[in-house]
Amino acid sequence: MKPLSTITVSSELPGALEPLRELALNLRWTWRRQTADLFRALDADAFTASGENPIAMLSRVSAGRLAEAARDESFLGRMRSEVGDLRTYLESGRWFQRMVPGASASGATATGATGTPSVAYFSMEFGISPTLPIYSGGLGILAGDHLKSASDLGVPLVAIGLLYQWGYFSQSLDRSGWQQENYKHNDPEKLPVEPVHGADGEQLTVAVVLPDGREVTIALWKAQVGRIPLLLLDTNLEVNDEEARQITDRLYGGDHEHRIVQEIVLGIGGVRAVEAFAAATDVPAPTVFHLNEGHAGFSGLERVGRLMQSGAGFSEAVAEVRAGTVFTTHTPVPAGIDRFEADRLRQYLGADDSGISRLIPALPVEAALALGIEEGGDIFNMAQLGFRIAQRSNGVAKLHGAVSRAMFQDLYPGFDVPEVPIGSVTNGVHRRTWTSSVMDDLFKKALGDVDVSSLSDWSALSTLSDHELTEARDTLRESLVTMARSHVRESWLRRGADAAELAWTDHILDPKALTIGFARRVSTYKRLTLMLSDPERFTRILLDPERPVQIVIAGKSHPADRPGKEFLQQLVQFADDHGVRHRIAFLPDYDIAMASVLIAGSDVWLNNPIRPEEASGTSGMKAVLNGGLTFSVSDGWWDEMKDDEAGWTIPTAGVEDQSERDRLEAEALYEILEGRIVPQFYERDARGLQHTWMTTVRSSLVAIAPQITAARMVRDYVTELYLPAARAASAFRSDLSLASTFTAWKADVQAAWSGVRVSAVSLEGAVDRAASSSSESSSRAEITSGAEITSGAEISLVAQVDLAGLRAEDVLVEAVLGAVDAEGEIIDAQLIPLQSEENGRWTARLALSVPGEVGYTVRVTPQHPVLAHRAELGLVATA
Ligand SMILES: *Cc1c(COP(=O)(O)O)cnc(C)c1O
Numbered sequence: 069m070k071p072l073s074t075i076t077v078s079s080e081l082p083g084a085l086e087p088l089r090e091l092a093l094n095l096r097w098t099w100r101r102q103t104a105d106l107f108r109a110l111d112a113d114a115f116t117a118s119g120e121n122p123i124a125m126l127s128r129v130s131a132g133r134l135a136e137a138a139r140d141e142s143f144l145g146r147m148r149s150e151v152g153d154l155r156t157y158l159e160s161g162r163w164f165q166r167m168v169p170g171a172s173a174s175g176a177t178a179t180g181a182t183g184t185p186s187v188a189y190f191s192m193e194f195g196i197s198p199t200l201p202i203y204s205g206g207l208g209i210l211a212g213d214h215l216k217s218a219s220d221l222g223v224p225l226v227a228i229g230l231l232y233q234w235g236y237f238s239q240s241l242d243r244s245g246w247q248q249e250n251y252k253h254n255d256p257e258k259l260p261v262e263p264v265h266g267a268d269g270e271q272l273t274v275a276v277v278l279p280d281g282r283e284v285t286i287a288l289w290k291a292q293v294g295r296i297p298l299l300l301l302d303t304n305l306e307v308n309d310e311e312a313r314q315i316t317d318r319l320y321g322g323d324h325e326h327r328i329v330q331e332i333v334l335g336i337g338g339v340r341a342v343e344a345f346a347a348a349t350d351v352p353a354p355t356v357f358h359l360n361e362g363h364a365g366f367s368g369l370e371r372v373g374r375l376m377q378s379g380a381g382f383s384e385a386v387a388e389v390r391a392g393t394v395f396t397t398h399t400p401v402p403a404g405i406d407r408f409e410a411d412r413l414r415q416y417l418g419a420d421d422s423g424i425s426r427l428i429p430a431l432p433v434e435a436a437l438a439l440g441i442e443e444g445g446d447i448f449n450m451a452q453l454g455f456r457i458a459q460r461s462n463g464v465a466k467l468h469g470a471v472s473r474a475m476f477q478d479l480y481p482g483f484d485v486p487e488v489p490i491g492s493v494t495n496g497v498h499r500r501t502w503t504s505s506v507m508d509d510l511f512k513k514a515l516g517d518v519d520v521s522s523l524s525d526w527s528a529l530s531t532l533s534d535h536e537l538t539e540a541r542d543t544l545r546e547s548l549v550t551m552a553r554s555h556v557r558e559s560w561l562r563r564g565a566d567a568a569e570l571a572w573t574d575h576i577l578d579p580k581a582l583t584i585g586f587a588r589r590v591s592t593y594k595r596l597t598l599m600l601s602d603p604e605r606f607t608r609i610l611l612d613p614e615r616p617v618q619i620v621i622a623g624k625s626h627p628a629d630r631p632g633k634e635f636l637q638q639l640v641q642f643a644d645d646h647g648v649r650h651r652i653a654f655l656p657d658y659d660i661a662m663a664s665v666l667i668a669g670s671d672v673w674l675n676n677p678i679r680p681e682e683a684s685g686t687s688g689m690k691a692v693l694n695g696g697l698t699f700s701v702s703d704g705w706w707d708e709m710k711d712d713e714a715g716w717t718i719p720t721a722g723v724e725d726q727s728e729r730d731r732l733e734a735e736a737l738y739e740i741l742e743g744r745i746v747p748q749f750y751e752r753d754a755r756g757l758q759h760t761w762m763t764t765v766r767s768s769l770v771a772i773a774p775q776i777t778a779a780r781m782v783r784d785y786v787t788e789l790y791l792p793a794a795r796a797a798s799a800f801r802s803d804l805s806l807a808s809t810f811t812a813w814k815a816d817v818q819a820a821w822s823g824v825r826v827s828a829v830s831l832e833g834a835v836d837r838a839a840s841s842s843s844e845s846s847s848r849a850e851i852t853s854g855a856e857i858t859s860g861a862e863i864s865l866v867a868q869v870d871l872a873g874l875r876a877e878d879v880l881v882e883a884v885l886g887a888v889d890a891e892g893e894i895i896d897a898q899l900i901p902l903q904s905e906e907n908g909r910w911t912a913r914l915a916l917s918v919p920g921e922v923g924y925t926v927r928v929t930p931q932h933p934v935l936a937h938r939a940e941l942g943l944v945a946t947a
Pocket residue numbers: 204205206207209587588589658659660663664684685686687688690
C-alpha cells in the first residue's frame with residue numbers, strides 16, 4: 069500500500085548526550101577512528117543504516133537506547149574523552165603556530181599587517197566524507213584532503229564551495245552494461261552542515277544580480293572540518309524564483325550558461341560570503357585567496373571591483389589583487405579548461421552607459437574581460453584569467469608544472485618555456501583519511517604514537533616484519549573481496565537478475581590471489597580498457613591455474629561523455645563473461661567509502677594514462693599508504709617519484725600514432741605483469757613468506773609514503789605560496805601608495821621598453837690560444853667567439869646597455885649561459901646578474917669550471933619589489 073503522505077519521527081537527544089551533537093557536527097570524526105567508533109557503539113545498526121552519517125543517525129536511535137546510553141558511565145566517559153580530545157585539537161598550537169610566531173591557534177589575531185596569511189580557499193567541489201556528497205572525483209578529494217591537513221597543521225584557512233541540492237550521481241548499470249545515473253537529494257537537515265547566523269539571528273545571506281536585473285539571494289551554510297570552516301553557498305531559497313533556486317542544483321550538470329552562473333555564485337558570491345562571515349565571527353578576513361582550479365576566477369574580478377569602489381584605479385587594483393592570489397591549475401588537457409563565449413560574460417557583467425558593471429560595482433567591464441579573452445576576442449578563458457589575476461600559480465606535479473609552462477607560454481611572449489612563471493606543488497593525500505586501521509596500527513607500532521604527518525623520516529617503517537605486513541595485506545585483501553562480492557551481487561540484482569541465479573557471486577575472487585585495483589573517473593586519457601588490448605593474453609594471465617591474477621575495477625563516466633560510457637560498457641561486458649567473472653569485477657558507484665576499501669585491499673594499483681595527461685593522480689598515493697605497490701605509466705606524481713625498488717613503471721612508447729602507442733604500452737603492461745609482478749608476488753621463502761614482495765612494500769613505505777602526504781603538500785603551499793603572497797599583499801596594505809607608484813612605474817617601463825637595448829657583449833680574460841697574438845701580459849684581452857679558455861679561468865662579461873631613460877635599479881641585467889643543444893638553444897641556463905658601472909657599461913665575473921661548449925647571451929628584464937617573477941610583465945630585451 070502506498071502512503072498518503074510521510075512524516076519523520078525523530079528522537080530528542082537527552083541532555084547528557086548533547087556533546088554528541090558537537091562531535092557529529094565537526095567532520096573531524098571522519099579521520100578520528102575513536103569518534104566514529106563511539107557513534108557505532110551508540111547504535112551500530114542506526115550508524116550503518118544512516119550511511120555512517122552521525123547527524124542523520126542521531127534522530128534514528130530509539131528513545132530507549134538513548135536513555136540507556138545517557139546512564140551508561142562507560143559510554144559517557146568515552147564521549148567526554150572524545151569531546152576533550154576534539155577541543156584540545158581545536159585549541160592547541162600546531163605546526164603553523166610554531167613556524168609563524170605571532171599566529172594564534174584560532175587564527176583570530178592572525179591579521180594582515182604582519183603578513184601572516186589567512187587564506188580563503190575556493191573550490192567547486194569538496195570530497196570530505198561520503199556523508200557530504202558535494203564532489204565528483206579527484207579534484208574534490210584533493211580539496212577535502214587540503215582542508216583536513218590545513219586543520220591538522222593549524223593553517224588559518226576558510227574554504228568556500230557550493231551546497232548542491234543533488235549530490236553527484238550514483239551509478240548503476242543496465243543489463244547491457246550501460247551506465248545509469250540516479251541523483252540523490254541532499255537534505256540539509258541530514259548533512260553535517262549548519263546555517264551561518266548573522267547578528268540578527270537570521271541565516272546570513274549575500275546576493276548577486278543577473279543580467280535581467282533579478283537579484284539572487286545566496287544563503288550561507290557551514291561544515292566544520294576540524295578547525296577549518298567550509299562555507300557552502302545555497303540559492304535554493306524561497307525568496308528566489310524557480311530558475312535562481314536551480315543554480316546550485318548539481319555539480320557539473322547543465323550547460324555553459326548554468327556553469328557561468330554557478331561560477332558567478334562561487335566566485336563573486338564567495339568573496340561576499342567570506343567577508344560577511346568574517347564580519348559576523350572572529351575569523352579574520354582573508355588576505356590570501358587560493359583558487360583551486362579556474363572555476364572561482366571571478367572572485368578576482370569582485371576583489372578588483374571592491375578596491376576600485378574605495379578609489380583605486382583598475383591597474384592598481386589588479387596589482388594588489390594579484391599579490392594576494394594563488395591559482396592552481398589542474399589539467400594539462402586544453403579541453404579540460406572552462407572557456408565561455410565572451411559575449412555571454414559581457415551580458416552577465418552588464419555594463420552601464422559608462423561601461424561599469426552592474427554585477428560588480430565599479431568594475432570596468434571591458435578592462436576586466438581583457439584579462440581572460442583569448443586572442444581573436446570571442447572566447448573568455450578561465451585559466452588565462454587565473455594566471456592574470458594570480459601572481460603565483462602552480463601545477464600539481466613537477467611534470468604537470470612543466471607541461472603547464474609550455475601550454476601557457478603564449479601568455480609570456482619572449483620567454484623560454486622554463487621561465488614561464490608557473491611552479492608546481494605535487495599533490496598529496498590526507499594520511500589519516502586514507503590509511504586503513506590495519507595499516508595505521510603498523511604505522512603506530514613502527515613510528516610511535518606521534519603525529520606522523522609532521523615526521524619526514526619514516527625509515528622506521530623498514531622495521532615492519534614480513535609476517536606483520538603479510539597479515540595486514542591479507543586482511544585488507546579479504547575485506548576487498550568481501551566488499552566486491554556484495555557489490556557485484558547488488559549490481560546484478562539491479563540489472564534484473566534473480567537472487568536465485570546469483571549464488572556464484574559469493575565465490576568470485578580469491579582472498580589469496582594477486583589483486584590488482586584500477587579505479588578512477590572514466591575519461592578517455594585514463595585508458596580504462598588498455599588492459600583489454602589483447603583479450604586472449606589478458607584472459608590467460610587472469611586464469612593462470614598456479615598463479616592467478618584478479619582485477620577489481622570501478623569508476624564513473626561523466627553523464628555526457630558517450631565515449632567514456634562505451635569504454636565502461638566494453639569493460640563490463642568483458643567482466644560479465646562466465647569464463648572470467650570470478651577473476652575480474654566491476655563495482656558500480658565508486659565513491660570515497662568504496663575507494664577506502666578497494667585501494668587498501670589491492671596489492672598492485674594500476675594506472676595507465678596517456679602521458680602527460682594525468683596532472684597528478686592521487687589514488688596511487690592512497691595505495692602506497694596501505695602497503696600497495698604502484699604499477700604505472702611515468703606520469704603525474706609517479707613521474708617524479710618512480711623507483712624500481714618500490715614499484716613498476718610502464719615505459720612510454722615514443723610513437724605518434726595513438727592506437728600503435730596503446731598497443732605497445734599494453735604489451736609492456738602484460739610483459740611486466742607476467743614477467744615480474746606475478747612471479748614476485750607468488751615467490752615464497754623457506755618460511756612460506758613473501759619476503760621479496762614485502763621488501764618492495766617496505767621500500768615503498770619508507771621512500772615514497774612521506775612524500776605523498778597532504779601534510780607535505782599543505783606545508784609546501786604555505787611556505788612557497790601562501791606566505792609570500794601574504795607578504796606581497798600586506799606590502800600593499802601597509803603602503804597605500806604602493807599600488808599607484810607601482811602602476812606608474814610599470815607604465816613608464818612599458819613606454820620605455822622598446823628603446824631598451826643590449827648593444828655590445830664581450831668576454832675578457834686570460835686566453836689560451838685564440839688571443840695569443842695580443843701582448844703577453846694581457847690578462848684582460850677580449851675573447852672572441854669560438855675561442856678556448858682554461859676551465860676555472862677568471863673571465864669577465866661586459867655588456868653595453870641602453871636603458872632608454874630607465875634607471876639601473878629598474879632592471880635586471882643578466883648573463884644567460886649554458887650548454888647549447890642541436891637547435892642552437894641554450895639549455896639548463898644559468899643566470900648571472902651583471903653589475904652596473906658607469907656609462908651604460910655592465911659587468912659580471914664568471915668562473916667557468918665545467919669543460920665543454922658554452923653559449924651565452926645577455927638580457928634585460930624589468931625589476932621591482934612588487935614583481936615575483938622576471939617574466940611577469942612579459943618584457944625582455946636580449947642582446
Ligand atoms: C582518490 C579518488 C579519486 C582520484 O583518483 P585519481 O587517481 O586521481 O584519478 C577519485 N575518486 C575517488 C572516490 C577517490 O577516492
